[in-house]
Amino acid sequence: MASISPLPTTSRPLASDLEIARQAQLKPIAEIAERLGLPPGIIEPYGHHVGKIPLEAIKGQASRPKAKYIVVSAITPTPLGEGKTTTSVGLAQGFHHIGKTATVALRQPSMGPTFGIKGGAAGGGWSQVVPMERINLHLTGDIHAVTAAHNLLSAMVDNHLYHGNASGMDLNQVAWRRVVDINDRGLRHIVTGLGGKANGLPRETGFDITAASEVMAVLALADSLEDLRRRLGQIVVGWTPSGEAVTAEDIGCAGAMAVMLKEAMKPNLMQTIENTPVLIHAGPFGNIAHGNSSIVADQIGIHGSDYLVTEAGFGADMGAERFFNIKCRASGMQPDAAVLVATVRGLKVHSGQHRVVAGKPLPDSMLTENPDDVRIGASNLRKQIENLRLHGVPVVVAINAFPTDYDSEHAVIAEVAREMGARVEICTHVKDGGAGAAVLAQAVVEAAEEPSHFEMLYPSEMALTDKIETIAQRVYGADGVDCSAVAKRQLAHFTAQGFGHLPVCVAKTHLSLSSDASLSGAPTGWRMPVREVRLSAGAGFAYALCGDIRTMPGLGANPAAAAIDINEMGEIEGLF
């Protein structure tokens, strides 16, 4: 096991993400495509520094050597952010500093938060994806295409009800809402179809943010255009009074949706600030959906370089669990190693001794040397390492170092990681770029050489109820699950309708290993309440709602949008 390296020294001052991004020496996107081994001319340029990769590339790349497949996850996130995206980007860059090639696969960020709470989703510092204004705005329009396809189905469902409701759908059991890629609280709960007969049937419904659309999850989980078409058809938009599912196929909309999503199915190619290839594709929510980037992007990337680094949303109990049990189940791909990002700050918060608020300065108590609090909070780290090892995957803990950390605090993390059988390294990629993650990359190389014993947490044949129990007890550390009467009825209904083989996505808070956001560390002695169970039959999973899960954010009193503008030189300001 590698020893902890000293913090690298650097003379580079830490400028703002935007300033750093503007210093980047970008290469033409065709050159980045060449690094992936893609044949000349296959890339479809979208501007000079973004390209789409046609799905023919999956077949085209298949004869090339296979990369090691590395999933990046984290301790349970705190409002501070643990730096999972920067670490994914930094690690991929780090491989290039030890003579290996690598590609990183990320989700496309939603514009909602970009204009809501300040914060891009392109990494940061010297570990970011460029051009940052492309990734944080429309990119190549994939999210817009998902919005359009989703809302076409919404209009077709209402039109179906308006023109005779041939499927016999129960007006009180229409399951399909609408979506918009904006934080708009006023759209959460609305009544449509008002103003007279010509405007359709009045009914209660609402909008979610596009990342929460099942269409987004379908885009992420389909492994070909045909599979996309098939999955779209399987989307359940409502139920008949006798409990039969009415699908997008029944409504006659799945073909048109597939046509709308044809270009969106092609992964987007970008680069990091060090010209490492980046695949950006799909952005499903991390609670009601599986929170991972697309299968087709990984299918292309897995034959593109020595290592393919892919990021899973939220903590290892959420994103990584779904990576293993939903994404890998659908793709048939197997990870060779997992990276778990941990921070001193995060583990201090997990000690339960400190309250932090996003965007506010850290309290003084967080900034003093305090290895004891790190040790208390490390219960979370311990459990998340366990969660990764449950799936038979070698683990490397990446300590994402901050200037306010102390060596004694890093030492505690390293000790806990080693106790749990994980490798561990300190990384400074935000400040130092790939050079700051070279030791991490070396540890990942070693971990990925170990024989892989990947296994899923549960077989598809396991009953839906048991799947939820298994995830809650083995991953979250619950004593058990309490299903509401409604949830029990839904589970029985879905099983009877032939959906019992689906994996389950548990929609709980991401801010705790438990289903109670206020519990830090690794809570024990609690039971998980399941309020309701819903179906994403097109995406291919059921999801269990534990507590209030918001699928449409609101804007704050001072939204980021108010500070974003174009300056006299025509440049974007205030975006991040």
Place this chain on the structure above:
Amino acid sequence: MASISPLPTTSRPLASDLEIARQAQLKPIAEIAERLGLPPGIIEPYGHHVGKIPLEAIKGQASRPKAKYIVVSAITPTPLGEGKTTTSVGLAQGFHHIGKTATVALRQPSMGPTFGIKGGAAGGGWSQVVPMERINLHLTGDIHAVTAAHNLLSAMVDNHLYHGNASGMDLNQVAWRRVVDINDRGLRHIVTGLGGKANGLPRETGFDITAASEVMAVLALADSLEDLRRRLGQIVVGWTPSGEAVTAEDIGCAGAMAVMLKEAMKPNLMQTIENTPVLIHAGPFGNIAHGNSSIVADQIGIHGSDYLVTEAGFGADMGAERFFNIKCRASGMQPDAAVLVATVRGLKVHSGQHRVVAGKPLPDSMLTENPDDVRIGASNLRKQIENLRLHGVPVVVAINAFPTDYDSEHAVIAEVAREMGARVEICTHVKDGGAGAAVLAQAVVEAAEEPSHFEMLYPSEMALTDKIETIAQRVYGADGVDCSAVAKRQLAHFTAQGFGHLPVCVAKTHLSLSSDASLSGAPTGWRMPVREVRLSAGAGFAYALCGDIRTMPGLGANPAAAAIDINEMGEIEGLF
């Protein structure tokens, strides 16, 4: 004046638009850019056959020779369609057949109708824009960007009301709705903000189709990024109880909207099936907005070739009137000639003797030789020629020939056109491509050589009420205007608030020269009722509502979407 040419003979069978499009030999978009005289590398490719042109090109092109500026309009449209887009495309192609170069500028079609009523908006037959699936679907995402920018402002307005309403906006006078690029009748009239305090303030509102967004009109009328930013700030989102306007600038959203629209401000370059350059940019509605493609596209195109052909929406009373009095007023550009498209079928309908329904076969009575009905219906042609000549522009009537036409019927059109002082030619560009519009192109060359006496219908200083009277009487042929009490109050209010200098867009039916859709030909002896007047202060016009103007279409019992799919080869089927 040129004589009527005989129908050209051709051996090419008339295949479907899609089959024809797939036969096209497309050139790389960089080569098309070169034909416009754009420097190498300036074009930003979006796929291999679409590119965006940065606005620097306006300045870069300025030293090149200026093109003749040709606007294409039509008789009052019937449900059959007169072929204005095919004629615009065919004419541009036709110039190349007589040794001239030309570019055509068109609006971007909305996806709503594409998935609603069958019918692409890329021209047709051998006069179409390719690739047709790009122009009819997302293209480069401009419409989506308009949707997003519009809805960000909507969310920011509701958020402003939620967080204290510092502007003091009257909750009953919020003027800003939301938009979606889908035909969705259920969204016309909705109540938002339900479900408790956390979901905002409950209020009545609704969605329009994106083409009806003022942001779309702003995109079309801005002449630079700075002008876009300024106009966005001037959008009025509501009013205080004392009648003061609350703007997007007041809400702090104009900068963020400009950032969202930065890429959308760049015109899109495509090509016709004969490789003629096509500028596709912006798609404002033709009733509540001015229905013309963008000023920046025309500013680039006007120095790109010998002729710039631009299409104006609906009949000459609508699109062309706004082209002259809204678009040219904003751009300072002056047309050299106008083309008026007329069909035998359309004029037969204008005789009032035949009822036709879109998508249904023509009644037999329409297919028999009947120059008399054509002569009766030609009252519409007469008036529309007059409307163009009112603005001092030489007119060429383009008879868009159909296989069911008779020579005697063409002869009537030619006779009326000549009586009215217009040139006239028969064209067969749908069947024959540019070769079928060569004689039309030649007539346009001659017309554009005449000295131009372009003048606007009214000066900016004229009172809003008088502008409406002027348009109604001189263009539509009304005896006068009857404003409702509400409309009178609004006109007085807007004038008092300093908006009296704006041009006026009259939102009436496009299916009649009058404000009553059932009146064909050139109705006289009627008065125009104005129900309400609204403000598009950012776009830079007021609009008067005459009758029910629908800003959100619905889907029919058999929407086009149901027939659209992806086939086994992964190709799009049923799109047109």
